[in-house]
Amino acid sequence: MDSFLGLDATILARIQFGFTVSFHFIFPAISIGLASYLAVLNALYLWKRDATYLRLFNFWVKIFAISFAMGVVSGIVMSYQFGTNWSGFSDKAGPVVGPLMAYEVLTAFFLEAGFLGIMLFGRRKVGPGLHMLATLMVAVGTAISATWILSVNSWMQTPQGFGMNEAGQFIPEDWWAIVFTPSFPYRLAHTLTAAYLTTAFIVGGTGAWHLLRGHGHNPGVRTMFSMAMWMIVVTAPLQVMVGHEHGLNTLEHQPVKIAAMEGHFESHPDGAPLILLGLPDQAAGEMRYEISIPHLSSVIFGLGWNGAMEGLDVVPDAEEPPVAVIFWSFRVMVGLGFLMVGAGLWGLWARWRGALYATPMLWRAMVAMGPSGLVAVIAGWITTEVGRQPYVVYGQLRTADAVSPLGASAVGWSLIAFVVIYFTVFGAGVVYLLRLMSKPPELNEREGPDEGPIRTAGLTPHQMVEDGQAGDGQAETGRGAPRPAE
Template sequence: MDTLAVDLARFQFAFTVSFHIIFPAFTIGLASYLAVLEGLWLKTGKEKYLQIYKYWIKIFAISFGMGVVSGIVLSYQFGTNWSVFADKTGPILGPLMGYEVFTAFFLEAGFLGVMLFGMDRVGKKLHFAATCIVAFGTFLSAFWILSVNSWMQTPAGYSINELGQFIPESWWEIVFNPSFPYRLVHMLLAAYLTTAFVVAAVGAYHLLKAPHNPLARTMFSMAMWMAAIVTPIQIVAGDFHGLNTLEHQPAKIAAMEGHFQSHKGAPLILFGIPNEETQQVDYKVEIPHLGSLILTHSWDGEVKGLEAFPADEHPPVSIVFWSFRVMIGIGVGMFFIGLISLWLRKKRTLYGTPWFHRICVAFGPAGFIAVLAGWITTEVGRQPYTVYGLLKTIDSASPIDAAAVSVSLAAFVIVYFIIFGAGFFYLIRLMRKSPTRYEEALDSRLPDGTDTSPVSHSNHLT
């Protein structure tokens, strides 16, 4: 195979899937948020929840549509650039992808119209059911897609026939392969946090403009509760995921941690510059023994380095090393933002602290960056395999030349930046629109200046 053609095909898939992944990461969490809002409205009768629902459902509809369009392109690439991979893994991955269409996509497509246009045409309970079904559909979609990708990371329940194809032997083992539960939980929590920080950024942006905006206060408060509660859970889930990866893909962990040599009492390398020629990390800042403590839960536990694996099975260390640190760094930032929000909430100044609101606005896209960094860590760390340990990337590509791939890659880059650039621009415009006019909040004030709105009496979510 032409290695340049393979590299271009890899870059093309990375480019298109990077655009795609940010939309499910947002819509999974946003669909659940909409279900919560509508449920609170039905339970409490408070109009603010309905108004916030109507504000975000427009953003959800556009994001969902962009996610569908960007996802369709990925399927075509299996046939054009990765036909050998499709042929060898088709008996297993084909049905799993089909299950995603027959369950998740049909649920989403069937009830999305009711959710978007049925508020005044069907009963409240039926509309709420439609919202919940769409939210469940996004979960099912994540379930099947992550099952597919997890099987590629930790293949199980298969045999290989005389044609070199992977044949299913146990669908239970295929679907619930060793890494799937950890990856599913980690991705779902990442989606919820991604949505929470987008909602927080929008709420904070409007609080900076109008501190008494009641809807902005409510959405900001709900987002901060999510950040404070879910981020610590995500850190624990990430630790379990890392231990699972250590068991099944130790070379990936070695690259993530920057360990070229095996160590007992391995340090935790915080920063440095991996040098694959000298097989060491230059200018490193490390904490002795902490790497072993995290990975083996032992102060002097042994952590394998890349030297323990054949040289042709090493993933690109620098990419994996830095993408992992970007993800971890953002996670730490989210954790501290959650802690600060609890402190400000206790002081009853959550809505009156502009410096904190500016931090939250800046952190709005952080969830997307963390998801992309995590995806890069997972997928590049799996190299040089498409099916880990069994099918190499170089052996998975279609027999096409580099020129053909470069033309389609250039077309994708141009079209994506035009179409999705316009979509992003419109989404930002929607988010910049105030969820309620400042004058409406002022209308609740008495002639003596007393604020009669519920949010004036408590900074807690009511």
């Protein structure tokens, strides 16, 4: 068999797609959450006329624009792989997947692209009402985009509503069933909540960074940190609950994935233990050095103390996914999830004591956990996608039958090229984003790259606040003086 560094073409194609999708989803996870955050900031500014919210809008809108652009570019690269590396999948699943992807472009991408320019550059050109509408439409567009993409993915995980023709292609028979599969609502809720939680930790980590750098006098810094901690204390526990419901749905429709996630090589007719840690040995079919709590897995999945759970021993070896990858990625995701809940509760405790802006240990923890949402999102995608193996359409189309007839060396060298180019280009983009975040928000920032500095000459402090142009001292003297949300 043709191989490249000991790996065949199918494994290399999977690694390449996994690498590019992991890089790609970092940016939509940020842009989905930031789009809604910007809509909230803009609405608060128009409602309260508090220049602090305009300051934060101008600060984060540049970060959103760059993240959005990098997400679009990396997504285009992924779409080409359907033709280059996964022509079997495109041929067989194209009649179902193709229209859903087209709906995403026609509804979500056109909506985002149509209003993005107004949102970025139009505040002084179209008036506050239309600018607010444009900001809302961009936020709605990002959510619609995620909805269609997750509909595609959910159909691949829990396929229904199709028939097969003589050529072995999936033929749509019921579009409602295809779009609204059994796993779709859980996957959509879990992913959108993850995007909002990811954004909250990025915003909170940025605010904490500036607090540690002595910028606590800046009302924009205080407000962004406070808003992020409120968001975390709400969404982190919500995400745990949504994830639990998603797990119950997965047990019903993909029990093999759950067995791998839980590390259950053997069936447990009298109650399955919750394996906290261990070293999966798939060849031997056992968990080495296991640390577990008896019966707790059955209890968590609502089966009762002695509820039976099947293990991988009831599945042919060829049908098993890679257990070690799923076992550890799942624990990374869950572990970070509980740390997020802890961070939210810590922030709530500090707020109750009136010490939200006087707890450096909390700030350091938030800086450290700033990228935790991104890590958890990638770990979650690894869990759900690798857990689907050896199928690309669960139970219907095997991954080996979906890959293009390419030589391993061709896929291997293109993978190396992807790694070099992605780390160079997108790495530079990430460095630039971090540089933008490292500067505290200021009221005299530009609204967009086509505009000069905001005009202040000849304006009274009151007028500058109303126009969103005052600095710290000026804003505090105007009617719209910043009042950080604490």
